[in-house]
Amino acid sequence: MRRIGTVLVALALAGTALGTAAATASAAPGGASRAAAACPTGWGSGTKGSPDSGAVPLSNIRTGRHDCFDRIVFDVPGGGDHIGYYVQYVDRLHQVGSGDPIPVSGGAILELRVGAPSYDPETGGVAYPGKVAQPLPGVNISGYRTFRDTRFAGSFEGETQIGLGVRARLPFRVIQLPDRLVVDVAHSWN
Incomplete structure (x- = not known):
């Protein structure tokens, strides 16, 4: 039982760390998520x-x-x-x-x-x-x-x-x- 509890706590901490890293990357200037979300698409390259x-x-x-x-x-x-x-x-x-x-x-x-x-x-x-x-x-x-x-x-x-x-x-x-x-x-x- 202790082993399963330890694994669940470790997974919860890892998920929190990943969520924090993703939020930091999107909030940082030039962050990949921020740039992708803010950049317009669909202009095309035709005359x-x-x-x-x-x-x-x-x-x-x-x-x-x-x-x-x-x-x-x-x-x-x-x-x-x-x-x-x-x-x-x-x-x-x-x-x-x-x-x-x-x-x-x-x-x-x-x-x-x-x-x-x-x-x-x-x-x-x-x-x-x-x-x-x-x-x-x-x-x-x-x-x-x-x-x-x-x-x-x-x-x-x-x-x-x-x-x-x-x-x-x-x-x-x-x-x-x-x-x-x-x-x-x-x-x-x-």
């Missing part, structure tokens, strides 16, 4: 778009890191609630207009076209200082989980084209906000 060429220039491109995704933001002051875009995975980035290839590092390449030129359509002056085939100015993606490279591909007929090198072909979403276009690329498929 997304809402056509429209812009007359309002692009002013800035910036990036950010989040628990579940890496983010790139296109600032278009005066662009309103609808900024045209076209986002798709490509085997190789080709500059719109010339067709010239632009090398982009990473396991996959996401082509982003935003309906906002990098120049002022009224004056022709530079609004966004990107240089063709060069990394985006002022954007540092070192330490990002998903982003690997950024390349400016130029502006043509009211659109600015960017090549975004990512770790692998991963799901992404596009969000329209007033005067901004946001593209989030998930860290994983779950």
